[in-house]
Amino acid sequence: MSDLEDYRKELDAIDQELVSLFEKRLAVSKKIGNYKKNQSLPIYDKERERQVLLQNIRQITDKDSEVQVRHFLETVMDLSKEVQKDVRASTVDYDQLFASHPPKNDPKIGYFGETGSFCEEAMLAYFDEAPANPSNYHTFESLFLAIRNKEIDYGVLPIENSSTGAISQVYDLLAKYGFSIVGEQYIKIEQHLIGLEGTNLDEVEEVYSHPQGFQQSTEYFKNHEKWRQIPFHSTSDSAKLVKDSQDVRKSAIASRRAAEIHGLSILADNIQNESENTTRFIILGKDLESNPRCNKVSVVFSLDNEAGTLFKLLRHFAEYHINLIKIESRPVQGEKWEYLLYLDFEGNIAEENVNGALRLLQKNSVYFRLLGCYIAATKNK
Amino acid sequence: MSDLEDYRKELDAIDQELVSLFEKRLAVSKKIGNYKKNQSLPIYDKERERQVLLQNIRQITDKDSEVQVRHFLETVMDLSKEVQKDVRASTVDYDQLFASHPPKNDPKIGYFGETGSFCEEAMLAYFDEAPANPSNYHTFESLFLAIRNKEIDYGVLPIENSSTGAISQVYDLLAKYGFSIVGEQYIKIEQHLIGLEGTNLDEVEEVYSHPQGFQQSTEYFKNHEKWRQIPFHSTSDSAKLVKDSQDVRKSAIASRRAAEIHGLSILADNIQNESENTTRFIILGKDLESNPRCNKVSVVFSLDNEAGTLFKLLRHFAEYHINLIKIESRPVQGEKWEYLLYLDFEGNIAEENVNGALRLLQKNSVYFRLLGCYIAATKNK
CATH class of the missing domain: 1.20.59.10 (Chorismate mutase)
Structure with missing residues (x-):
């Protein structure tokens, strides 16, 4: 022995x-x-x-x-x-919460951007049937307002990019409006410089894009420092602006699809820094929705300044063998140097371990909200 | 009993x-x-x-x-x-690391922005004596390059704002260049709309600012939707541009100090959303520096996808009773959906508990770098 x-x-x-x-x-x-x-x-x-x-x-x-x-x-x-x-005496019954809000039939859908936007692509990829007459919105907040005013049941917007990170404005709006994530979709992002047909690169003076387009393509623009970079609502709105202007001096960063839809040419293709550039989109609804196939959960909670608080809260996840996917930190609006933490993790709200971890998290954090339980999308779309 | x-x-x-x-x-x-x-x-x-x-x-x-x-x-x-x-057998001797890089005498200093920038203010507040002939830089990266090329010993730039959160580009550059944080400074930020003397608000057509200026003042601009918002290097560069243009249609978001220095008038004062708007600035140096008075530590490390990894790493901090101040997550460049985590916490590298936690963190994370150990600034400046 x-x-x-x-x-x-x-x-x-x-x-x-x-x-x-x-x-x-x-x-x-x-x-x-x-x-x-x-x-x-x-x-x-x-x-x-x-x-x-x-x-x-x-x-x-x-x-x-x-x-x-x-x-x-x-x-x-x-x-x-x-x-x-006696954690089991917790007052929130998550199962009840979900049962009361079944998914909507024949929903009205909205997306961020102009026709040809990456959000429209995400919408078409996410829904089995192409939604009839989707609405589109030119700011993130107008899409949130459309959900609040019941103009639409669901909205599609970007939340995170693999090379530039969180779209922090969307995180802040999630906290502000209290809506729920009901689904997600990854879309591979290829950014192109597009302009009117026959435009020569030498003629370009201005480039329009959503700020994300510029951030994802900084390397390309190092060789074109004279071009004026003008942030605009979205990449697809930028494509439309160039088309409407009929001005060869104006160009846009947008997708191949946006170029085709708006009848524009690609002046330089694949100008994004990272060849594997992917954006995660969320499908936003007014209420929580879930079913047994859902395998990803998002929550937001606040941290007080006590030593070890973050550790104590995250311990519940380790204790229940739950895999954390993502942690994002944002300032609490109106409170100096306090933070909201957004967590994405694997699991279903109906599973005992997830349920247990959430009850403990809720019990022990100053502010807590379940953002959603939905089906994790594959990342290699 | x-x-x-x-x-x-x-x-x-x-x-x-x-x-x-x-x-x-x-x-x-x-x-x-x-x-x-x-x-x-x-x-x-x-x-x-x-x-x-x-x-x-x-x-x-x-x-x-x-x-x-x-x-x-x-x-x-x-x-x-x-x-x-046998953690004590770790190969990195932090004390040694610090001893080899004493603070520089009569250092050459650089800051981000034009004369009158918030960074210049932070620099003047941080250093006991006003630095002789500081250099200034118009992009974050050019300041990092100046440190690499030994044009300057220290650089001052913003890393975080109390209402808009992390300046993610600076976090990414910290990872890219491998320099160190040697100090920090908080400055209260009051943003004003400034223009040429005698300008009437009705005449304004364009507003120039660093993107942060727009993000901090979104509420004010909701009432001025017709004005074109043009992102520029910094708020102070924007003030200089307005002065140089001598054009009443152009305005800038900048500080009162920038208005005075560039001989401009305040057209609307305190336009930031949050009255308690504060930015945290860092003093960046090429090497690690520390002394016994330092009481704040910053590190960056990467997470693999194993269940509970984040918890296991943060446990070391709870175990040693170390108070976490801030956690920030950024994508790993070139790696899809992997994250770098930036932690700020209380303590000094020479203290046994901090030293122990860092050795364990270093041992158990895929990538780890000590960003700095410095004196925590008061937040209410």
């Missing part, structure tokens, strides 16, 4: 004792929880926890292990508080 | 046994660590950990506590692996 097997037998015996003791501790903690509830006492007693740490740390024999022992005891106390809190 | 005191005596007895068992387990783990080292075996054995969890979970008596017992065991195993890893 090797040394390793001997050691492991020792560990197995220790672990069995550890778990049995820990179970005993949880049982006592539950009694304390009931006692505190009856006496209306708070669950958390900072001074008591400090004492417990002190008296145990004082007695450890190998001072090199102090950090590990401290962390061990803190975890033991945190987990004991969890059973005191 | 109350019930609570009885219960607590029970807990105290249990905790003493728990800690003593846990110490025994750490001692065995260290032996395993040595054994594995001698046999060149990996520390992490996934199948063994799965087995340990399974056999213990199977035996728990109160199934309601399964989540807590699982987390308890995982923590016990994680902490045991920590002592196996």
Whole structure:
């Protein structure tokens, strides 16, 4: 028998004792929880926890292990508080929440940008049937307003690009309007410089685009510093503007599809910095919607300034073996240097582990909102 | 004696046994660590950990506590692996790193923007003596290049605004160039619409500003939708452009100081959305610099897609009682949908807990870089 097997037998015996003791501790903690509830006492007693740490740390024999022992005891106390809190008594019933809002039949759809926009592409890729008479909107906020005014049931807009990152304005509007993400779609983005047919590059003086178009193509424009970059509503709106102007000095950054739709020529193709340039679009609805096939969840919550708060909140995800996909931080409007955190993670709201993590997250954060539970799209579209 | 005191005596007895068992387990783990080292075996054995969890979970008596017992065991195993890893044998000596780069005497300073820029203000507020002949740069990257080419020792540029959030281009350049943050400065930002003396608001047709100026003043511009918003290098460059043009149709968003320096008038004052609008500026240097008074640390690291990785990394901060100030996420350039995380937290690199957390973070993340250790500025300047 090797040394390793001997050691492991020792560990197995220790672990069995550890778990049995820990179970005993949880049982006592539950009694304390009931006692505190009856006496209306708070669950958390900072001074008591400090004492417990002190008296145990004082007695450890190998001072090199102090950090590990401290962390061990803190975890033991945190987990004991969890059973005191009786998480299952939480007041929000997520299943109920979803059941009350089934997906809409024959919905009215809106998208960001002009005909030929990447959002229109995302819309056509997302919905099984091409929506009849979709509306389009030239600012992100006008699309949110259209949902609020019930002009449309769903709106399609970009939230994140693989090379330029979050579209922060959309994150902020999600917090402001309180709507829900009901789906997502990835679209590969190829940006082209487009203009009137027969335009020579030497004739170009102005380039129109959504700011994202410029950000995604900074390398190309380093060789064309004289061109004036003029930010406009969207890349597709920029294409339309160039067409309407009939001016060879004006050009736009837009998709091949936008060029075709607006009868324009490609003056330089694939001008984006990264060949693998992809944007993630969200399908936005007024209410939460979900079904058993949904496998991705988005939430937003706020952080207070207490040491370790972020860690304590994220612990719930690790505890329930939930895979975090993305974390995004945005300032709280009107509050100086406070942050909202947006998390995307894998799972379905009806799964016990996700449900459990969300209840704990909600219980322990100052502000919390479930943004949606939807089907994760494949990234290689 | 109350019930609570009885219960607590029970807990105290249990905790003493728990800690003593846990110490025994750490001692065995260290032996395993040595054994594995001698046999060149990996520390992490996934199948063994799965087995340990399974056999213990199977035996728990109160199934309601399964989540807590699982987390308890995982923590016990994680902490045991920590002592196996012998973190103290890490190859990077941070103290050495700092000692080799003392702050420069009589440094050459550069800042972003034209004379009268907010960065110039931040520079004057940060340095005890007004720098002689500072250089100024009209793009963020040209300032980074100036540091690389040793034209300047330090550069001052904005990294974050309290209402619009991160200046993501600066975060990306920090990753690209590998320079260090040696200090920070907060400046209260009041944006004004400025123009030539005697200009009437009705005459204005174009507004020039850094994109941040527009983003910070969206509410004001909702009432002036006809004005063309033209993004320019910086607010101070925009002020200079208006002065040089001598054109009453042109206006700029800039500071009162920029208006005075360039001999312009304020056409509308305090047009920013948030009255408490503040920007955080960083002082950038080529090398790491620190001293015992430094109390803030910035790092950047990358995340792989393994479940719970972010949690596991942030755990080190909670373990060492380190307060996280800020988390920012940016895409990894050239890698689709991978992220770099930028963390700011409280502490000094020479403190044992910070040093320990950083060694663990470095050991366990795919990519890691210490961005700086510097004196935290007060936020209410």
